[in-house]
Amino acid sequence: MQRKQRLSRNTAYFIPYMLWIVLFVIAPVLLLIYQSFFDINGQLTLANYQTYFSSNTYLMMTLNSVWYAFLITLATLIISYPTAYVLNETKHPQLWLLLIIMPTWINLLLKAYAFIGIFSQAGIANQFLSFIGIGPKQLLFTNFSFIFVAAYIQIPFMVLPIYNSISELNPSYVNASRDLGATNWQTFSKVIFPLTLPGVKAGIQAVFIPSLSLFMLTRLIGGNKVITLGTAIEEHFLTTMNWGMGSTIGVVLIIAMVIIMLLTGGGKRRTRKGLTK
Amino acid sequence: MAVNTQPIVRLNHVYKSYGDHQILKDINLELEAGKFYTLLGPSGCGKTTILRTVAGFTAVTSGDVEFDGAVINDLPANQRQVNTVFQDYALFPHMNVAENVAFGLKLHKVPRNEIDQRVQEALAMVQLADFGDREISEISGGQQQRVAIARALVMRPKVLLLDEPLSALDAKLRKDMQYELRDLQQRLGITFLFVTHDQEEALAMSDEIFVMNAGKILQGGTPVDIYDEPINHFVANFIGESNIIPGKMLKDYQVEFVGKTFECADGGMRPNEAVEVVLRPEDLDIVAADQGKLVVTVDSQLFRGNYFEIVAYDSDHNEWLVHSTNPADEGEPIGLTFDPQDIHVMRLNESEAAFDARLEQYEDD
Numbered sequence: 001m002q003r004k005q006r007l008s009r010n011t012a013y014f015i016p017y018m019l020w021i022v023l024f025v026i027a028p029v030l031l032l033i034y035q036s037f038f039d040i041n042g043q044l045t046l047a048n049y050q051t052y053f054s055s056n057t058y059l060m061m062t063l064n065s066v067w068y069a070f071l072i073t074l075a076t077l078i079i080s081y082p083t084a085y086v087l088n089e090t091k092h093p094q095l096w097l098l099l100i101i102m103p104t105w106i107n108l109l110l111k112a113y114a115f116i117g118i119f120s121q122a123g124i125a126n127q128f129l130s131f132i133g134i135g136p137k138q139l140l141f142t143n144f145s146f147i148f149v150a151a152y153i154q155i156p157f158m159v160l161p162i163y164n165s166i167s168e169l170n171p172s173y174v175n176a177s178r179d180l181g182a183t184n185w186q187t188f189s190k191v192i193f194p195l196t197l198p199g200v201k202a203g204i205q206a207v208f209i210p211s212l213s214l215f216m217l218t219r220l221i222g223g224n225k226v227i228t229l230g231t232a233i234e235e236h237f238l239t240t241m242n243w244g245m246g247s248t249i250g251v252v253l254i255i256a257m258v259i260i261m262l263l264t265g266g267g268k269r270r271t272r273k274g275l276t277k
Numbered sequence: 278m279a280v281n282t283q284p285i286v287r288l289n290h291v292y293k294s295y296g297d298h299q300i301l302k303d304i305n306l307e308l309e310a311g312k313f314y315t316l317l318g319p320s321g322c323g324k325t326t327i328l329r330t331v332a333g334f335t336a337v338t339s340g341d342v343e344f345d346g347a348v349i350n351d352l353p354a355n356q357r358q359v360n361t362v363f364q365d366y367a368l369f370p371h372m373n374v375a376e377n378v379a380f381g382l383k384l385h386k387v388p389r390n391e392i393d394q395r396v397q398e399a400l401a402m403v404q405l406a407d408f409g410d411r412e413i414s415e416i417s418g419g420q421q422q423r424v425a426i427a428r429a430l431v432m433r434p435k436v437l438l439l440d441e442p443l444s445a446l447d448a449k450l451r452k453d454m455q456y457e458l459r460d461l462q463q464r465l466g467i468t469f470l471f472v473t474h475d476q477e478e479a480l481a482m483s484d485e486i487f488v489m490n491a492g493k494i495l496q497g498g499t500p501v502d503i504y505d506e507p508i509n510h511f512v513a514n515f516i517g518e519s520n521i522i523p524g525k526m527l528k529d530y531q532v533e534f535v536g537k538t539f540e541c542a543d544g545g546m547r548p549n550e551a552v553e554v555v556l557r558p559e560d561l562d563i564v565a566a567d568q569g570k571l572v573v574t575v576d577s578q579l580f581r582g583n584y585f586e587i588v589a590y591d592s593d594h595n596e597w598l599v600h601s602t603n604p605a606d607e608g609e610p611i612g613l614t615f616d617p618q619d620i621h622v623m624r625l626n627e628s629e630a631a632f633d634a635r636l637e638q639y640e641d642d
Contacts, residue, residue, distance in 0.1 A: 180432065
């Protein structure tokens with residue numbers, strides 16, 4: 001009797017969350033899928049998908065999105081892994097972690113505008129380039145600045161999971177590896193990196209998937225030279241008002257995300273076991 | 278068999294401190310090849326730090342660590358010919374049993390077929406011949422322990438360092454492993470340096486024990502020497518159970534305690550020097566009160582299975598622990614007898630060198 005009561009109370013605690021999920025996750029996704037089967041005149045059709053998969057423009061856009069998301073993720077990973085590693089060796093890692101997380105509290109749009117200032121013709125970046133004698137250069141509206149700013153924004157989401165997996169790593173593993181004759185590099189490549197791979201995977205998920213659908217940065221920093229799927233969705237919903245086509249791209253993106261999650265989430269059975277000893 | 282006088286490992290005036298905190302204070306020790314040594318002491322006494330300085334995980338603040346006659350202070354851990362069995366085993370969770378054991382051999386570019394053969398030999402040595410394909414998470418703590426030993430031994434180290442490797446095992450398994458480790462060490466002839474806080478373990482397994490406290494080695498010697506002739510209060514108390522009674526050395530072979538004079542086997546001290554007298558509980562025999570060399574009153578007793586542990590007090594209120602096969606009556610006086618050689622007299626604050634010299638001097642008589 002008592003147990004049953006407690007059970008129903010526990011279920012009750014879930015109701016707000018379930019409502020949230022149903023209203024703001026499941027319903028919109030269903031609406032998106034539903035919408036993707038209508039053309040611009042409100043006719044039920046498969047034409048949107050046909051267009052998407054037969055048009056070179058959309059396929060190029062898809063490739064572009066994946067390619068830039070890949071570059072952003074790679075840049076973020078290359079910066080974040082060593083950062084997380086060094087962070088773990090410092091005396092006050094929580095303080096440094098806070099400093100890394102702090103920029104995420106600032107609105108994305110504000111950060112984008114700040115970078116427009118920094119990268120502009122008279123901005124601080126060009127002042128520095130002039131000072132060392134190789135500037136000023138066109139920085140804003142280049143692919144480089146797009147990737148740079150996107151990586152800057154994504155770094156905290158990569159550092160955090162990697163830092164967690166490194167800090168949970170039992171230091172005895174490192175000693176054992178050295179003890180058995182491994183150099184620092186061998187210890188890193190054969191023990192530390194494989195054992196922190198779950199953190200790396202979580203970081204890739206957290207960075208790659210949002211990077212696929214970036215649209216504001218492509219416009220503000222990339223100057224719309226890089227057209228990604230995110231930009232296309234925005235165009236279809238706000239400019240051409242072709243909601244059906246926009247929804248179709250949305251569905252394709254969701255499928256892509258599911259594929260990424262399956263690829264990075266599954267992992268090998270072994271790598272997930274006993275890491276937190 | 279030729280006696281090799283060159284020690285395989287030597288610590289020479291080794292100090293280690295972190296900031297103001299001194300972990301090791303003037304550690305000197307020599308390990309001969311092929312013997313089983315134990316560093317014994319309470320937690321925080323610095324025994325694991327000694328192990329780490331030999332393994333190369335911890336740099337000494339001053340002093341020298343020598344291996345095979347050469348100073349190895351600056352030699353990194355991966356180039357030292359020693360291997361370690363870690364307290365938490367530190368088996369790599371992303372490799373299976375055989376891959377763990379093969380790890381070091383692969384790093385040393387040992388040919389493939391030789392690796393397979395040596396891994397198989399090492400696993401057979403620890404009775405895990407059929408476990409190569411198992412994952413680390415699939416085997417028990419005792420089996421992980423064996424894999425850790427195999428992973429270290431497969432490297433054929435000259436010295437094997439063991440950092441409290443049995444502390445996580447249950448009592449029965451620990452006892453079995455004590456026999457096995459001792460047996461392995463004798464079969465392979467490798468020097469073992471074993472760290473433990475368990476005095477029974479140390480006594481059972483070692484050729485030689487170094488008793489440590491607060492960053493110092495208090496006494497080194499065979500288990501029998503250390504048990505029978507502890508150098509001071511700490512060692513007597515730490516190794517086995519003892520009655521430690523204040524007394525006075527009247528002259529050679531004559532000591533006074535609890536107001537009575539007893540014959541003993543110790544000497545070489547100043548007349549009337551204040552000393553401490555050690556009597557082991559198992560050396561005391563219970564007789565009728567009027568026949569005892571000492572009379573004590575029984576306070577309480579516990580049945581320990583193979584003996585009764587009796588707590589009694591003498592007229593000076595010293596506590597006496599007595600092991601007896603028969604129970605005593607609580608509150609009643611009993612007599613205690615013991616032989617002169619059961620009495621061990623300790624000087625207060627005697628150094629190990631002075632202790633050894635004194636022992637030699639009167640034992641040669």
